[in-house]
Amino acid sequence: MVAFRQFLLKIHSRCNLACDYCYVYEGADQSWRGRPRRMELATVRRTARRIAEHAAEHGLDEVSVVLHGGEPLLVGAGHLDALLGELAGCGPRVRFGLQTNGLRLLEEPALLDVLHRYRVAVGVSLDGARADHDRHRRLPSGAGSWARTAEAVRLLGQDRHRELFAGLLCVVDLAADPVETYEALLEFAPPRLDLLLPHGTWLAPPPGLRRRAVPGAPPSGVEPAPYGEWLIAAFDRWYDAPRRETGVRLFEELAVLLLGGRAASEAVGLTPVDLVVVEADGSIEQADSLKVAYDGAPGTGLDVWRHGFADAAAHPAFRARQRGLAGLGPVCSGCPLARVCGGGLYAHRWAGDGFGHPSVYCADLGRLIGHVGGRLREGVAGLGVPLRGAG
Numbered sequence: 001m002v003a004f005r006q007f008l009l010k011i012h013s014r015c016n017l018a019c020d021y022c023y024v025y026e027g028a029d030q031s032w033r034g035r036p037r038r039m040e041l042a043t044v045r046r047t048a049r050r051i052a053e054h055a056a057e058h059g060l061d062e063v064s065v066v067l068h069g070g071e072p073l074l075v076g077a078g079h080l081d082a083l084l085g086e087l088a089g090c091g092p093r094v095r096f097g098l099q100t101n102g103l104r105l106l107e108e109p110a111l112l113d114v115l116h117r118y119r120v121a122v123g124v125s126l127d128g129a130r131a132d133h134d135r136h137r138r139l140p141s142g143a144g145s146w147a148r149t150a151e152a153v154r155l156l157g158q159d160r161h162r163e164l165f166a167g168l169l170c171v172v173d174l175a176a177d178p179v180e181t182y183e184a185l186l187e188f189a190p191p192r193l194d195l196l197l198p199h200g201t202w203l204a205p206p207p208g209l210r211r212r213a214v215p216g217a218p219p220s221g222v223e224p225a226p227y228g229e230w231l232i233a234a235f236d237r238w239y240d241a242p243r244r245e246t247g248v249r250l251f252e253e254l255a256v257l258l259l260g261g262r263a264a265s266e267a268v269g270l271t272p273v274d275l276v277v278v279e280a281d282g283s284i285e286q287a288d289s290l291k292v293a294y295d296g297a298p299g300t301g302l303d304v305w306r307h308g309f310a311d312a313a314a315h316p317a318f319r320a321r322q323r324g325l326a327g328l329g330p331v332c333s334g335c336p337l338a339r340v341c342g343g344g345l346y347a348h349r350w351a352g353d354g355f356g357h358p359s360v361y362c363a364d365l366g367r368l369i370g371h372v373g374g375r376l377r378e379g380v381a382g383l384g385v386p387l388r389g390a391g
């Protein structure tokens with residue numbers, strides 16, 4: 001039975017931005033409309049108790065709690081302080097993370113004191129250069145949000161707050177230049193970058209992808225793969241830097257997987273899912289990205305009031321994500337790249353009749369994995385280290 005180690009709490013269900021690609025408000029799932037705006041302390045307390053029970057059942061000394069939204073910092077400093085206090089004292093050691101658009105850090109400086117008190121690792125969503133970011137990430141007025149976000153990231157980068165700064169999260173946009181995007185992000189000296197593929201499915205393909213049918217075979221290498229090409233350009237810029245400028249999670253995870261290791265995220269690889277979501281009303285759900293598939297897709301019918309996380313672990317939706325290669329559909333399980341690719345993100349496999357299909361990004365993932373593998377091979381060969389089995 002799965003032991004959940006990551007608990008993602010949706011502590012505020014509304015946002016102070018109006019991004020056009022947001023899967024919470026613009027995806028097929030519209031469940032946010034019926035949810036309370038913020039997670040009340042009684043719900044937090046109940047969730048903390050459920051986490052403690054689960055950690056005790058599985059002998060976990062440490063768990064990770066990620067605060068998410070909407071925009072989680074809309075809860076305000078007082079409520080944030082109270083809810084972090086409830087969670088910090090629940091039993092196991094808790095590592096806190098938070099994903100934000102950053103704007104509230106400028107409006108309510110007391111939030112930073114609270115984040116320091118609980119050593120919360122803060123990731124900020126920033127989509128590269130100003131024009132590229134502002135194309136999608138807008139204020140409700142329609143104005144771009146780059147200037148305010150950049151100001152917030154610079155604040156986090158100051159010496160007194162630097163320990164909070166976990167990194168930047170950027171959604172890939174084919175209209176943006178990959179190298180310029182990487183270098184624009186690098187200007188903020190982030191400890192780490194996450195480059196995310198925009199969410200999409202076979203029924204609602206991501207921008208710029210025309211997919212007419214679910215493929216019946218692994219990638220051939222000849223199909224168009226614009227996202228693969230975009231990521232390859234960014235990878236080469238990152239990999240060829242004369243010194244290590246920052247970490248890029250997707251690239252590092254692919255390298256680890258190609259060398260036989262395990263990935264930590266669910267975007268690639270076959271590692272069993274150990275993340276569970278608690279919504280603002282206490283509902284227990286699967287990963288948020290499933291909201292792009294259909295209305296209610298992340299739902300389990302469980303909640304922290306009536307159920308423990310052991311009930312979630314026994315739920316068929318979570319069990320389906322524990323089976324590694326055996327959990328993939330027929331095309332992916334026969335694919336030579338499956339151990340590294342893992343069929344891509346689960347949500348991206350949706351084709352209207354289940355998740356047993358390759359990712360809508362199949363061609364892109366195939367191209368990227370082939371390229372990264374080739375570069376690593378060249379790199380190792382260039383070291384002159386004798387390889388086992390070499391003649």
Ligand code: SF4
Pocket residue numbers: 217218219331332333335336337338341342343344358359361362363365366
């Ligand atoms: S999605 Fe990944 S594992 Fe599945 S067929 Fe495509 S490249 Fe292979």
